[in-house]
Amino acid sequence: MSNLKKLAGQTAIYGLSSILGRSINFLLIMVYTAYLSKESLGSFTAIYALIGFLNIVFTYGMETSFFRFATGKNLDSNKVYSHSQSLLIISSLIMGTGLYLAAPVLADWMEYPGQSYLFRWTALILTFDAVLAIPFAKLRLENKALTFASAKLITIFLNVGLNILLIIGFPHWIETGILPENFLGYQLDWGVEYILLSNLIANGLIIPFVWWKAGFFSFGVEKTLLKPMWDYSLPLLFMGLAGVTNELLSRMLFEYILPENFYPGLSSREAGGVFGANFKLAILMNLVIQAFKYAAEPFFFKESENKDSPKLYAQAMHAFIIFCSVLMIAISVNLNWIGPLFLRSPGYEEGLFIVPVLLMGYLLLGIYFNLSIWFKVTDKTHYSFWITLLGALVSIGVIVFLVPVWGYMGGAMSTLACYLVMSIVCYYFGQRYYPVPYQSKKGISYLLFAFLLSYGGFYLSLDHPWLDFIIRNSLLIPFILMILLGEKSFLSKLKTKIKT
Incomplete structure (x- = not known):
């Protein structure tokens, strides 16, 4: 219980900072939808999908490799930090320079003729992000959650x-x-242009602060240390590529797959802007997952030598499912006012109906992250590649076949389908090689019931505003009752523990 409390405490710090940060950042959705054209928002969606994809290439799984080796026996964590940071600086400068020089070709390929400067700025953003990755990871490993949160x-x-x-x-x-x-x-x-420029300046200015707080490093690239780290991280690179394909491909390809005039009055790029804006609303779930990941990844590695670690992983998963299911319902039933609050111009609300599906997709992504600990602590990271490749193929298939038929919903279903498949396959192999006593039947019951309540609440509508608000949010009650009944034995044990 004390270990879970520690994990919960770290997650709370990361979570509060993420929620505050994302809430502030969320204001940008209001700015973009109010002051920019749908075409500009479509460009923003496509270019940032590219950035998300290339971010994985620039860091190639070295963060997770750093956690694994910095917590390993007979290794100097400071030496691991210095060498992994040195390697990332070298590689990011090489790749950043290559992308910078290739900007004109990329601009033409993505149909931004004469705007190669957009992709030069993209190269700089990616380079800055890469050289910050290991210092941020070190702050997490050292439990400096407040410093990490402050920098973010x-x-x-x-x-x-x-x-x-x-x-x-x-x-x-x-x-x-x-x-x-x-x-x-x-x-x-x-x-x-101004979205990219703001991002570039902000990332560049924070580098000295993060490097100072993480501790300066001595440059070194010893092959004997870096080779096993590279061997460990290489499958994670492919896992990351496939994973980010699953997460971002629908937004990157949407405007190119959607037939022209599918939505009357909107070009394909403008429809991509609507799709991307509604995708942003589901980020409320993603930020919780991100906060959990920040805290859980170094925590799980540190606890991997504990004989009770499988039980701890199962408890963390169960608590995660309960919390995120409540969050999914709460967001979905309130989309009738959350949507107009952040989507400030007419036309964006047409895509609100996909948000519950996206929330469920992100929840499954969080479940996959919990499940994936088995191949990280057993050094079987090559499984990550095949699992996420399968997810990517599912994602591409759904996008290609359903976006031309279902439009926005086809793009949303690609997210849900790929993370569902990845979670199932990861669970299957995980139970073979590193059994964890997950409460699978109970967890699945919670997820299905929460999803039904989410969509029911979204489509529920009453004429009276306050009555509508109360009835929608009352759908949380049957789910909470289900949790109380399902967790009765756990709660009684917790109550006894508190008394003693």
């Missing part, structure tokens, strides 16, 4: 502030005559 929040504040300044402030001041035209070369017709 500073970056978010800088990014949001620059977005507001460049997208709202400058245009208003130029139009009202407070600032002259072409002030500092400002371009009134830019949209996605």
Whole structure:
């Protein structure tokens, strides 16, 4: 119980910072949908999907490899830190330079003629992200959750502030005559450009702070240390590529797969903007998963030598399912006011019906993360590649066949289907090689009931606003009652433990 309390405490710190940070960042959805065109938002969706994909290439699983080797016996964690950071700096500079030089070709390929500067900025963003990966990982390993959270929040504040300044402030001041035209070369017709530029500046400014807090490193690339780390991380690279394909491919390909005029009055790129904006609403679930991952990954590795670790992993999974199921219901039944609050221009609400499916997809992603601990602690990371490759194939298949028929829902179903398949396969092999006593039947029951309540609450509608709000949110009651009945023995043990 004390171990779970420790995990919960770390998750709470990461979670509060993530929720605060994402809430601040969430304001950007309001800014983008209110001040930018749907075409600009479609560009934002596609380019950031590319960034998410290439982020995996630039870090190639070295974070997880760092956790594995820094917590290993007979190894100096500071030496592991210095060597992994040195390797990432070298590789990110090489790959960043290559992408920078290839920007004109990439711009033409993605149908952004004459805008190669977008992809030069993308190369710099990816390089900055890569050289921050290991220092952030070290902060997590050393349980410096507050320092980690502070650095993330500073970056978010800088990014949001620059977005507001460049997208709202400058245009208003130029139009009202407070600032002259072409002030500092400002371009009134830019949209996605200022999103990328804000991200680039914020990431660049935070590097010295994070490096200082993580501790400066001595440059070194000893083959005897890096080779086993590379062998461990290489399958994780392919796992990451397949995994990010599952998560981002629908947004990256949506505008290219969707037939023209599928949605009357919207081009394919504009429809991609609507799809991407609604995808952002599901990030409320993803930020909880991210917070859990920040805390759980180093924690799980540290506990892997404990003989009771399988039981601990099962308890963590069960608590995760319960919490995230409640969150899924709470978000889904309130989408009728959450949607209009953040999607500020007409037309975006047409895609709200996909959000419960996306929430369930992200929940399954969190379950997969819990399940995946077996191949990380047993050094069977090659399984990760085949599992996530299968998920990627499922994702691509669903996108290709369902987006032309179902539009937004086809894209959402690709997320749900791939993480469902990955979770099932990962569970099957995990129970063969590293059995964990998961409460599978109970967990599946909770998930199915929560999903039914989520969609029922989304489509429920009453004329009276307050009555509508109360009835929708009352759907949480039957689920909570189900949890209380299902966890009766656990709660009684907990009550006894507290008394003693």
